[in-house]
Amino acid sequence: MDVFEALKARRSIRKYLDLPVEWDKVGSVLEAGRLAPSSGNLQSWKFIVIRDINKKKLIAEACAQQYWMEQAPVHIVIVGVFAKYQRFFGDRGKDLYVIQDCAIAATQMMLAAHALGLGSCFVSAINEDKIGEIILIRGGARPLGVLTLGYPAEQPKMPLRYRLENIAYLETDAGRAYVHGYGPGRIADLDDTFTNWRFAERGIKYVKEAAKDIDRATTEKRKGFLGKLMEKTKRKKPT
Numbered sequence: 001m002d003v004f005e006a007l008k009a010r011r012s013i014r015k016y017l018d019l020p021v022e023w024d025k026v027g028s029v030l031e032a033g034r035l036a037p038s039s040g041n042l043q044s045w046k047f048i049v050i051r052d053i054n055k056k057k058l059i060a061e062a063c064a065q066q067y068w069m070e071q072a073p074v075h076i077v078i079v080g081v082f083a084k085y086q087r088f089f090g091d092r093g094k095d096l097y098v099i100q101d102c103a104i105a106a107t108q109m110m111l112a113a114h115a116l117g118l119g120s121c122f123v124s125a126i127n128e129d130k131i132g133e134i135i136l137i138r139g140g141a142r143p144l145g146v147l148t149l150g151y152p153a154e155q156p157k158m159p160l161r162y163r164l165e166n167i168a169y170l171e172t173d174a175g176r177a178y179v180h181g182y183g184p185g186r187i188a189d190l191d192d193t194f195t196n197w198r199f200a201e202r203g204i205k206y207v208k209e210a211a212k213d214i215d216r217a218t219t220e221k222r223k224g225f226l227g228k229l230m231e232k233t234k235r236k237k238p239t
């Protein structure tokens with residue numbers, strides 16, 4: 001599957017069919033996590049696969065009572081091993097890198113799941129202590145999220161996303177107005193990209209408006225032409 005196709009079509013799925021997920025597909029999703037980039041390539045994560053219905057119930061309860069999670073045939077608890085990050089990168093490692101690494105691994109897993117025809121949802125609203133007890137977590141680690149996995153029983157529309165020009169800036173954070181101030185040749189390809197993209201998006205609307213203008217102008221011209229002809233005919237009539 002094309003990457004952009006997957007990026008656009010992946011949705012958070014919260015309703016699942018009562019169908020088991022094939023083991024090889026679970027394996028492929030885990031593999032996508034394994035291949036993720038990580039700070040200093042530490043790969044200090046653990047992916048705990050849960051299929052047991054009682055454990056899933058407890059997990060749903062520990063995720064702010066998100067009971068829809070019970071329906072998913074598989075949960076993958078994403079665990080960050082903090083101790084290692086502290087050792088290698090100090091406080092920034094343990095406060096940030098480990099979380100970023102696990103988030104990226106989870107993203108890769110979600111995209112892989114989508115490419116395999118599976119639905120998934122990343123759940124962060126978790127009670128870490130309770131989840132830790134359920135999976136018998138060991139020292140220096142924290143569960144950071146739970147990924148639900150299964151065949152989707154819903155096809156949600158994409159929730160609204162900001163337009164690119166609302167979130168992308170060039171060179172500085174000062175906004176796009178600044179971009180226009182750049183001299184020729186220095187403006188940004190990015191700016192051109194925005195413009196082209198805008199036109200592409202509005203193209204159909206402009207074509208329709210132009211077609212209406214042409215229609216209007218033609219009708220007026222025709223009226224004028226017919227009017228003149230009628231006047232001529234009137235004038236020619238013998239008195």
Ligand SMILES: Cc1cc2nc3c(=O)[nH]c(=O)nc-3n(C[C@H](O)[C@H](O)[C@H](O)COP(=O)(O)O)c2cc1C
Nearest residue numbers: 010011012013014066121122123124125156158159
């Ligand atoms: C860090 C993170 C935490 C999330 N936690 C939850 C959650 O606890 N419960 C839930 O139903 N969805 C959760 N989601 C899913 C988001 O609600 C969802 O990604 C967002 O609404 C956009 O929808 P989409 O994934 O279909 O594009 C979480 C997503 C992320 C990235």
